[in-house]
Every structure is written in structure tokens, then in C-alpha cells.
Amino acid sequence: MPSEPIPAARGPWRRHALIAALVLGAIAVSLGLRLAVGDRSLHGPLTWPALPLWLALIAGLPLLAELLVRLRAGQLGADVLAGLSIVVAYALGELLAGALVVLMLAGGQALESWAVRRASFALEALARRLPAVAHRCGETGTADVPLAEIAVGDRLEVHPHEACPVDGTVLEGRSTMNEAYLTGEPFLLPKVPGSAVLSGALNGEGVLTIRADRRAADSRYAQIMQVMRDAEQHRPRLRRLGDRIGAIYTPLAVLVAAAAGLASQDPVRFLSVLVVATPCPLIIAIPVAIIGAISLAARRGIIIRDPAALERIATCRVAVFDKTGTLTYGEPRLTDIDPAPGQSREAVLGVLASLERYSRHPLAGAVLAAARSEHIPLQETREIRESPGEGLEGCVDGRRVTVTGRGQLLARVPEAPLPPGQGGLECVVCIDGAYAATCRFRDEPRREGPAFIAHLGPRHGFRRVLLVSGDRESEVRYLADQVGIDEVRAGQSPETKLALVRELAAHDGVLFMGDGINDAPALAAATVGVAFGQGSAVTAEAASVVILDSALQRADEVLHIGDRLRRIALQSAVGGMALSLVAVGVAALGYLPPVAGALVQELIDVAAVANALRVAWVSRDLADEVTPKPALDQG
Template sequence: MNRPPSTFVAVFCTKEVVIAAIALVGIGLHLILRFGPGAIDTVLGFPAHAVPLFVALAGGVPLLLGLARHLARREFSADLLAGVSIVTSAVLGEYLAGTLVVLMLSGGQALEAYAVRRASFALEALARRMPSRAHRKQDGAVTEIPLESVAVGDLLVVFPHETCPVDAVVAEGHSTMDESYLTGEPYVLSKVVGSAVLSGAINGNGALTIRAEKTAVDSRYAKIMQVMRESEQRRPALRRLGDQIGAVYTPLAVALALIAWAASGEAQRFLAVLVVATPCPLLIGIPVAIIGSVSLAARRGIIIKDPAVLEKIDTCRTAIFDKTGTLTYGHPELTEVLPGDGFTRDEVLAAVASLERYSRHPLATATIAAAGKTGLKLADAAEVSERPGEGLRGTIGGRAVQVTSRKKLVAQSPTFAATLPPLSGGLECVAQIDGQYGATFRYRDEPRAEGKAFIGHLKPHHGFDRVLLVSGDRESEVRYLAEKVGITEVRAGQSPEQKLALVREETKKAGTVFLGDGINDAPALTAATVGIAFGQGSDVTAEAAGAVILESSLERVDELLHIGKRMRAIALQTAIGGMALSLIGMLLAAGGYLPPVAGAVAQEVIDVGAVLNALRASLTPRVLTDFKTTR
């Protein structure tokens, strides 16, 4: 499995950084050769001081090819002005001016690449934990093989404290595994024969023999890396705001340059206007504002995976929330155990809690905690199975125990329908012991204390027109939460496919923010204008989201909304203010008062001002959120 390059190599050895370095060195050599002592006059008949600039301009050819591809697709963005300026300066022999523009353009693109790479640093660190080899057990012998050679059905040995290489099922042995890197849940789970194990989980003190259920490329870790590679190859719309402004600014600048040329008859004025017009407040200022906001968000425990989130979030007008783990704490508590005939509460609770120790289901923790409060002694399982559609099965103390849903139990044995207690408004599961109805377990996941204030805060303070609650849970449970937090629009019983369809439909009408934390939220997170995931959810969810809130807190969500709004305001100030100054310079250049090189220097001064203003986005404001004051 290919590992990503180190962060240093990925950030500082990109095409854009190399081109910027060549331009910077070229300008430096030019100044030394032209003004330094003992300067060389000519090289192969050319002025010596111009040679470094030839090289620097040649280094900008990849940038021009990229701009040509955009032009072929009829994408007219602000950086096209920079491309026209580079070509014109080369034709007119204004090599220094052209090299300065190459430096500006490549510098802005390098900053953009840096923002993207910084956002994916945590994922790279996670990917580096993946082993490159596995220990295959065959005919009683253990041999080391490349990870790519693992086949479905292979028996593999995972030694103590090693990382599990593929998704598999335990065939022999007993140990524990830390899956917190994958699930976000800070628990160490016991593993016995029949337990499922995930690639990337860290083994405990015991050796395990596992049977591979997926190859390395299909396992959980490989999915993370695949999403990483796709996200790196997909250019995020970092300059979406800049491109929108540039769509108006670019033709205006070109028209003014053509008028200056036609009126004066001097091609130099055409170049001078374009050099001053080069929209570096867009090419550099906006990426700097984005990087600063990404840094500020990271200090607040908010990971911005797609920097375009910061541009889009303030334009969204519909907020859609999943229920469990977002507006609730995601930690349901066991409120009732209703035993069946022939069973006692403690008997069933002890058996089910013993089995739930081997499950990652959200209700498992609540069951184990309830058994612990009661002081019940839990037993080890002889074997465990938790396959989709079958619920959780295992053998506890020689008895067959199954934990599943009411719907699945009735479908499996219709006679149980009359035995089960009536539905309530909360969450539930049912248990079978030796084929007999054992008990119904009822749970309640309470709303977050700040939920009602946060929902009431969205419309007046962030401009949302609609707020929806969407969940796969039953209507009664979803309505209960909606009333508690003040949401009137509810969609209950929604499958992942239905959530996805709903988000797509709402996104067509207006920009959408979707907040979720479960694997079933991943498709909706991807389809939303802005997808926000709580960090306690799954790795798949975090991959699908544009922003990840490491601390499950609605206050952090409010901070993200404010950071995005502030970033957009600073970016607009930087862009419009910088271009207003550029417009003054363009008029001076059109009148012949600014030659190309002087225009390039003037543009650099404007750039410094734009960058300094954009850097404000990285500073923590006195008030980052006004959410607390509304509680």
C-alpha cells in the first residue's frame, strides 16, 4: 500500500513552490549581475543580467499551460490576467516585470496548495500507521508477506501491540483492540473467536489469529487512503470568491489596457496596465485569509478539511441536523429492562451486558454501564458474531444469547409479536436467550443542554431560513427531540439514501449545512454545501465532511459559523480594497506615469498591504461567538 509523502516534501516540493523559488533566484541573480561589482556584461551575446530572467520566465511555462487549459474550458478567472501579463512581458522584452508576475502567480498557488496540505496532515499521520507486511499462517508455519498479497480467507497472526493489517474475524485467541483511531470511541474492546476486527486497530497483549474477510485494498484503512488521494487530486474551490470577483475585474482590466494601447500607440502601456492589474489581492490575499482562518479554527478544535467550507458557510440558508450525537449527547442511558416470562431483570441484564462487551453498537456502552451500576458480574463469551442483519449473537455461560431490534425479532419469529411490550418514545432493543424472549431494553438519549439556545440562535444571528431535523429513528423519538430543541420541520425513519436525496433537493433550493456524526450520514455530508462532522463519529464520516469538530460541542459549531463569516468579510475587504488601489495604478499606467517594472513594484506594495490585512483572519477576535450570551 503506497504511503503519502511526508508533509515537508508534499508542501515544500510542489510545482508551484519550485517555480516561485526559480523566479526569486532569477530576480536575485539579475540584480547582482546588473548592479553588483565586477558584473559580467554578456553571455552568448545576451545581456548577462537578463539570462536569469529568461530562465525564470521559462520556469513559468507550466503555469501558463495550466491557465491555457482553464481558458480552453472557458473558465475566465482572475489569474488569466497574470498569464497575459507574463506572455506580453516576454514578447516586449520586459523580463523583470514578467518574472515578478511569475513570482506572484506561483506564490499564490503555493499558498493554496499549502492550505490544502495542512488540512490533511492528521489523515497523513493516520495513514503512516498502516503496516506494509502481514504474518500469514499456513500449514502450521508463519511467514511474512507483503500486505498486498493477503487474500480473503487467509489466516493471519497479529502479534501483541501490532496494527491489524486487514478487516477480519478472530479465528483463534483472546485479546483486546484499541479502535479509537477508527471509530472515535475511546474504548478498548475485547476480542474472542467470532469477533470482528478492523484494519488499523492496535492489538493488546495477546496474539490473535484472524481470518481475512477483505483484502488490504478493500479494508477500512484503504478506504481512508483512497479518499485522501481523491481529495488531493480534486482541486477545492479555494478562490471561488476570487474567481467571482475576477470574472468582472478581468475584462475591465483588459479593456482599459487595450484602450491605453490604442490611445497612445505604445504597447508598453498595455503591459504596464496589465502588470498593475494583476490581481494579487485575489491570488495571494484570499489564500492567506483562508490559511489564517484554518489556523484559527484548528486552535479552537475545528479541523477544516476543505478550505472552501470557509467561503461557502456564510452563504448557506438551510441547516439540516442528524439527531443522535449531534443535538443529543450520543450516549444513551438504559432506563428500563422489561424481562419476559421466566427471566429476571438482573439475569437478562448480566447476560446481555456480557455479550455487549464485544460490540461497537452505541447502546452497548449504556447496557454495560447499567450492569456495572447494579454490581452484576459479567462473564466471558465463548464465541461472538455481529453480522449485518443478524444482530449480536454469542454464547455466555453455555447459553445462546442474541440482541437485535424488535422488527428483526418479529420477522425472525412472528409469534413474539404478541409477547413484546408496546412501543415507547425512546430507543430500544430486545434480547433472546436460548431461543426464548428474554427482555426488552429501553434507552433514552437526552438533548444537549445548549441545544434549544443554539437552534434559536441560528436564524437571527446566522441568517438561516429553515432548520430541519432528519433521523433514521422512529417518529416518536425524533418528535420528542424536536420539541425539546425547538425544531418544527422533522423527517423521521430516513435511510441513508433518503437523507442523501433530501439534502440534494434542499441544496438545489439554497445552500445547506448538514451536521452529522454517524456512518449513515456520510453520503449526506458529501452532498451538502457544507458538511460538518463531530469528531466522535466514524472515520468514514470525518472523510465525507468538509469540517470536523473534534469536541462534540454545538458551541464549536457556532464558532465555525462565525469564523467563516469573518473570513469572507476579510477576504472581501482584501480583494476589493486591493483592486481599488490597483485600479488607481492602472489609470496611472494608462496615462504613461507607471512603466511596467515600476507598475510591478507598485503592485507588490499593494500586495503587502493586502496580505497584512488578510493576516487578521488568523488572529483570535475578542468575541469569537455570541452564542453563550443567548443561553
């Protein structure tokens, strides 16, 4: 199952690359035979030197069939002119010129297929980690079965150092699991009966027996595979721009070629103009630029799911930021514990930390850090249950402990003696059903945040910057003041975030940066959605771009890579076509025969591709000099 999308990614690239290799070999053999024969009378279309070139045409027939299908669908792109050149060349007996055009067409399509494949290269590497089989427990023992045969409720064994095959719940055993590749959290999570486990997470030293809660097809790995399929199927907007240019350029080139042929009464001159006019800078240079941008981003820890986002990002004039994990480090610290009468601070922290060590919630790390700093021992914990939106529950040293939010508790127990609400993050703790304490947290702003926000307008043309969060007004306003944002939207639900982004996007391009989980609707509605590497960022299906290490510098690099791709791709395409038009004029006057025209076009292609390769260079202008300010006192 993990290899399912890989053939789809590699198939077109390998097929087109094979055609290009066969045609190149045929041209080489033909030229070798011509040199060996040395008799020009044997250079006709039915001689031995011509035979390999006919084989080149046969190899290129699948490409011509694809072009015919597109033409019947009304898609008059740049590559249609190349197909017409091939047909005319072989009809007139100019086999070498036709073979050279087949080579250019196959090479360009191979590059385009590879560009799409590179868009999901890093995610493809992750998918290979998933095991091919699972150890299913039955009445007669444990048997290895394919992942596709695992059903919800099956009992499975996860052996030491193996990847977990499906999402599930631990039934027996104790171990640790590394979920960093999915969650971005760089530590091992303890796993005991009741703990949730994720498909693809690496098991530690112990053996775990788990219950499958989802089929493999519904697991987080399946979401990654869907991300890969989406990336493979996206046709970048820049390439479509090339098609639109080709829709104008192709009929114009045919008219010029026809005029030259009629004026000279020479069909070969008609062919010469067609061959030289073939817009290979559109066919080849733009995919090369896209490959370079995707590769450069991947080396910087940035996954480009939709290459078209790199062009769209230059049109964005409104930046919308989620709070936690984007403009903050996403690592809140415990600042205060307000115990209920009869409860001690140390006792509450002890049971809370004992339970939170099994949670993936962002506040769990803050609780554990506080317990470690105060040398509070952890207690035996079992029957852990963590439901989204409901909180964390478990049995700690024989007592039922629940960690939830103020609103959830008041909905169940309206008379709960909670202290007055304050700014900041908080959770409430109940022990054996009774309110025990309120814990408050503070998330530190990123040091580079103020300088990053300040440079968005002058350097990248953003006219508005907004901070949007589901937290309280006081907490959101506190962060906004620290980083220099004037427009604040607090208390926002996913639905209201979506409505806000849609309203903004109706007037301007919107760049939305969030964690890729609760912000998924807004990420999908934005002109460009950027998911940071918190939570399950690499599986954020709604995002166009995923930044794995959550650094604001990487967000700046996305802006610069997009600007560089757009600028260099258009330079290569327009500059290459301008050179082609000069060659068209020379061919129309009869000074450039078909074979020479094809070679001139190859030289133009080399120049356009060489320029397009500059996209992948790491240079000083990849990010602005954003100097972090000294760390702020959080009080």
C-alpha cells in the same frame, strides 16, 4: 499504500514553491551582478546581469504551459493576464519586470496547492499510522508481505502495539484494541475469537491471529485515503469566483493597456499597465484566506474536507439535525429491564453485558455501565457475531444469546410475547431462541442544546430548524421539546431523510448535521453536510465537514469560520484589485514603468495577504456565548 496520496498532495505545492525559489534566487543574483558591474551599458537583455533573468523565464515555462492549456480550454482566469505580462515583458527586453511577475504567479499557485493540501492534513497524519507490511501466516511460517498482496481469507498475525493492517475477524488470541481514532470511542475494546477488527486500530498487549475480511484497498483506511484525494482535488468555490472575476477583469485590463500603448505610441507603457493590472490579490490572497480557515478549523478539532463548504454555509437557511450523537450525547443509559416470565432481571443483565462488551453499538456502553453499577459479574463469551441490521449474537456460558430489535424479532417470531412499545430506545434479548427480556434506554440531550438551537435564527439567519430521526415519534418529540425544536420527522429511513433534504434544498440552502454513517445520503445531498465524531466520522465520505469531538460549540465555530472566510477573502480580493486599478491609472499616464509597477503590485499583494491572514486568528467572535442550561432530569 498509506503514503500513496501524499505525493499527490505535496507534488504541485513543492513544484510551484521550487519555481518561486529559483526565480527569487535568479532576481537576487541579477541585482547583485548589476551592482558589481556598475555600468549601465551592460544592463541590456544579452549581458551577464541579464542571464539569471533568462533562467528565471526558463524556470517559469511550466507555468506558462499550464496557462496555455487552460486558455485553449476556454478558461480565461486571472492568472492568464499574468502569463501575458510575462511574455510581453521578455519580448520587450524588460526582463526584471517579467521575472517579478513569474515570481508572483509561482508564489500564488504554490499557495493554492498548499491550501488544498492543508484540507486533508489531519487525515494524512492518520494514514501514516497504517503499517507498510502485514505478517501473513503460511505453511512454512509467518512472512512479512506488502499490504497490496493481502487477499480476503488470508491468516495474519497482529503483534502487540501494532496497527491492524486490514479489516478482519479474530481467529485466535485475546487482546484489546484502541479504535478511538476511527470510532471516536475513548476506550479499549476486548478482542476474542469472533470479534471484528478494523484496519488502523492499535493492538494492546496480546498477539492476535485474524482472518482478512477485506483487501487493504477496501478497508476503512482506504476510505480515508479517498477522502484525502477528494479534498486535494476540490477547487474551492471562492477561487472559482476569482476566476469569474478574472474573466471580466482580464480583457478589460488588456483593453486599457492597449489604449495606453496606442495613445502614447510606447509599447513599454502597454507592458506597464499589464504588469500593474495583474490581479495578484485574486491569485494569492484567496488561497491564503483558505489556508487560514482550514488551519484555524483544524486547531479546533474540525476537518474541512471541502473548503467550498465554508462559503456555502453562509447561504444556508434551513438546519436539519439527526438526533443521536448530535443533539444528544450519544451515550444512552439503561433505564429499565422488563424480563419475560421465568427470567430474572439480574440474570438477563449478566448475559447481556457479557455479550455487549465485545460490541461497538452505542447501547453497549449503557449495558456495561449498568452491570458495573450493580456489581454483576461477566461470564465467559465466545463465537461473537455482529451483523449490521441483524443484531449481536454469541455464546455466553454455554447459552446462545441474541440481542436484536423489536421489528427484527417479530419478523422471525410473530407470536413473541413482547410487552407494549413505549417511547425511547430499546432492544430485546433472546436466550436459546426464546424471548427473555426487553431493555429500554434514554439518551440525554446536550446541555447546550436549547441555547444553541435558540440562537440559530437571530445570529445566523436560519429560518427553519428540523429534528429528523429513525426513532419513534414519542422519543423524537421528547428530545425536540427539551431543545426547543418545533418541526419533527420521526421514523425516518435513510431514503426518506434523503428525500426530505432534497425537497428542502430545492428552495433553500440546507445544513444537515448527522453522524456520517446512516445519514450519508442526506449529508451528500445537503448544501453543507457536517458529520460529528461518532461512529466512523473521519471516514464519512459524504460530509463536507467533520467535527471530531461532537460538540455543538464546534458546529457554531464552523458557522463563524465560514462567515469570516467569505468576508475577509472578498475584502482582500476586492480591496487589492481596487488598489491595482488606481495603479493602472498611474501607469496608463506614464508615471509607473514596468519594474516599478511590479514592485507596486508586490506591495499591494503584501497588503492583501496581510488582511487575508486574519482568517487564521483565534478571536472572541469565533463562537457565540451559548450558556448551557442545567442538566435535565431524564426520569
